[in-house]
Amino acid sequence: MLRSKRARKTVFAIFWYIVLGITAVAVMLPYIWMLSTSLKGSDEVFAYPPNWIPRTWRFQNYVEAWNAAPFGRYFLNSAVVALAVTIGQLITCSLAAFAFARMEFKGKDVMFALFLSTTMISTQVTLVPSYLVLKTLRWLDTYQALIVPFLANAFGVFMMRQYFMTLPRELEDAAKLDGCGRLRFLWQVLLPLSKPIVASQALFAFMGNWNSYLWPLIVTTSEHMRTLQIGLRYFVSQEGGTQWGIFMAATVFVSVPIVLFYLFVQKSFVEGIATTGLKGA
Amino acid sequence: MKRNLLLIGLVLGLALLSACGREQSEPTPTAGAEPTEEQVITLEFWYALSGKTGEAVEALVEQFNASHPNIHVNATYQGSYGEIMGKVWNAIYAEQTLPQVAHLGGAPLLGKTGAIVPITDFTEGANGIDRSQIYDALWEYNSAGGQIWSMPFNNSVPVLYYNRDLFAAAGLDPDRPPTTWDEVIEYGQALTQDTDGNGEVDQWGFNTHRDTHWYISAMFLENGAQIVNEEQTEVLYNSPEAVEMLQLWGDMVNKYQIMPPAQHKEAKGDFLAGKLGMLLRSCAGIPSAAEEVTFDLGVAPIPAIAGRDPVEPVGGGSLVIFRSDDQAILDAAWEFVKFMTSPDGSLHLSTHSGYVPIYKDALEWPDLQVYLEEHPLQRVPIEALQYSYAIPVFPALGTSDGALRQAVEKVELGAATPQEALNEAKAVVDKNIAEQQ
Numbered sequence: 001m002l003r004s005k006r007a008r009k010t011v012f013a014i015f016w017y018i019v020l021g022i023t024a025v026a027v028m029l030p031y032i033w034m035l036s037t038s039l040k041g042s043d044e045v046f047a048y049p050p051n052w053i054p055r056t057w058r059f060q061n062y063v064e065a066w067n068a069a070p071f072g073r074y075f076l077n078s079a080v081v082a083l084a085v086t087i088g089q090l091i092t093c094s095l096a097a098f099a100f101a102r103m104e105f106k107g108k109d110v111m112f113a114l115f116l117s118t119t120m121i122s123t124q125v126t127l128v129p130s131y132l133v134l135k136t137l138r139w140l141d142t143y144q145a146l147i148v149p150f151l152a153n154a155f156g157v158f159m160m161r162q163y164f165m166t167l168p169r170e171l172e173d174a175a176k177l178d179g180c181g182r183l184r185f186l187w188q189v190l191l192p193l194s195k196p197i198v199a200s201q202a203l204f205a206f207m208g209n210w211n212s213y214l215w216p217l218i219v220t221t222s223e224h225m226r227t228l229q230i231g232l233r234y235f236v237s238q239e240g241g242t243q244w245g246i247f248m249a250a251t252v253f254v255s256v257p258i259v260l261f262y263l264f265v266q267k268s269f270v271e272g273i274a275t276t277g278l279k280g281a
Numbered sequence: 282m283k284r285n286l287l288l289i290g291l292v293l294g295l296a297l298l299s300a301c302g303r304e305q306s307e308p309t310p311t312a313g314a315e316p317t318e319e320q321v322i323t324l325e326f327w328y329a330l331s332g333k334t335g336e337a338v339e340a341l342v343e344q345f346n347a348s349h350p351n352i353h354v355n356a357t358y359q360g361s362y363g364e365i366m367g368k369v370w371n372a373i374y375a376e377q378t379l380p381q382v383a384h385l386g387g388a389p390l391l392g393k394t395g396a397i398v399p400i401t402d403f404t405e406g407a408n409g410i411d412r413s414q415i416y417d418a419l420w421e422y423n424s425a426g427g428q429i430w431s432m433p434f435n436n437s438v439p440v441l442y443y444n445r446d447l448f449a450a451a452g453l454d455p456d457r458p459p460t461t462w463d464e465v466i467e468y469g470q471a472l473t474q475d476t477d478g479n480g481e482v483d484q485w486g487f488n489t490h491r492d493t494h495w496y497i498s499a500m501f502l503e504n505g506a507q508i509v510n511e512e513q514t515e516v517l518y519n520s521p522e523a524v525e526m527l528q529l530w531g532d533m534v535n536k537y538q539i540m541p542p543a544q545h546k547e548a549k550g551d552f553l554a555g556k557l558g559m560l561l562r563s564c565a566g567i568p569s570a571a572e573e574v575t576f577d578l579g580v581a582p583i584p585a586i587a588g589r590d591p592v593e594p595v596g597g598g599s600l601v602i603f604r605s606d607d608q609a610i611l612d613a614a615w616e617f618v619k620f621m622t623s624p625d626g627s628l629h630l631s632t633h634s635g636y637v638p639i640y641k642d643a644l645e646w647p648d649l650q651v652y653l654e655e656h657p658l659q660r661v662p663i664e665a666l667q668y669s670y671a672i673p674v675f676p677a678l679g680t681s682d683g684a685l686r687q688a689v690e691k692v693e694l695g696a697a698t699p700q701e702a703l704n705e706a707k708a709v710v711d712k713n714i715a716e717q718q
Contacts, residue, residue, distance in 0.1 A: 042573045242569075
């Protein structure tokens, strides 16, 4: 009886690992292809049947990619902007979410609905008005232009509010009895318990900003304010051919920070799940 | 040719301008343009070419700066034709700082905003040039409303890329590429093969790059059809001449089966991988294709109707000069534009990219002759320029290009007859024209 149960468990585990393995390979394929292409010469990129391992390894692609544009500066700009937006969003979203989840005030539901409705307006619609606002503030071609418009995010507020609402009221009551103020409760009790959602929100904010292209292109004109994604665009040719090997080499080093950031956040993600609950509170 | 993107940008910009119905005051290009103590004039130059062609543009700018101590050009890449046009429209609309010179596609459409100076103000001036040295079609390509607005810079025409190895394997003479559409069909049938015998074609005879509107327009023109009427109030491509050519296109897919239906996005990759015999595409891609192929590459002019001349509709970008109250800045801007588009500039660009030189006598330039000896494929589009033609630039051109691509797709998929598809396209575009007036 016990044996067969364990056997069944093993079979089940093997089955799951196969499913997970296939999914992992499917997810990884584009990245592996990117890596493979980044080491190929132009004559190999379109070879048919495709070869996954380059016949001649062309590490030169990375050197050429790095030298094609001032990527050092682009990295700095992207890092400053993405980190500032991520931190800013975590602060504004958690405060707003806390108010919507835990406080009672007049017009709360209407305001929340208004917040949510902004998620239905696409960026293209607000592009020109936002540009005009920045122009009036004389912020075009500055860090403010890249950071300030993204410091608040309705979807983040929504996500965090939903999560805060699932945490038991008793926590707040207990904290109140101990003389804990609202801000301190948010900072010391609610946020530590909400690590998974904080981690997801941070990841969304960071990735969204790291990858954004249209907005930085429109609001910056000088070389030293440009971000990484605009640098990548430099490899895509207008009517002629794109140098795929070099383009993919640049794509590899541009996407590395996102992978690192994910690994970093993933840890607190798991940790957060493990410590969620009333235990020890 | 990514004119579609640019025109989307344009149409958006136009829509914005008209929707808001506000007075268009002249934008003020100033910042960065004031002469410094040393009387050096700084010019901002926005351009839209990247990769190796972008490097060629930068090299030209450096040459200019080195040879003109009193002018400094600050060149920055601003994205594709569509993106750079979006930026320009945004700047015009917000009365924001514009550059002094920009490299744009569809440039003449900016004419009616009042933001740019007609280039003829400079070409006809004291420091002017002899315009007759440059192809007429290129001047027409830079005209709108009877005025030449911009200076031709990087231009390309569609050419037929073909795989000489596949030609030889199919028993065709690689030195005799097809010159007529009948031959394209004949050759295509020999090239279309099911190489592994599984009942599915895995080597196609013919296809075009994704900007199908460009190639179908060329075919319309070859058959004497017109794109738009004189007054530019309606498009004319539902005429029998145009329908006949779209019918031919559809027949290549459905009757002769030498072209796969609706697979233009994959066509370039298929060709480079050796799975496609002939590809119609911009000549701008010749140098990179020559590097990317592992087979013997051939290039031929666009095919024609038997007994008639081919038509090579020109594409590419131009240089514009924005208005300024300061004549010194305008003079400096023209000096720069003149340098970039001079025979030397044109030689540099055409020997570092797939774009054609804009001068009629280019084939007589010794330096170009030396270059073409090593790169014989690039001779083909230059010689084809004798058939160059400019599709008229009208504000609904973006909508028109999109409508034509849809019409082509409908016919390829059998969703409409050529007449129906073109009637629908015409209705959409005419409506758009009416809305813009």
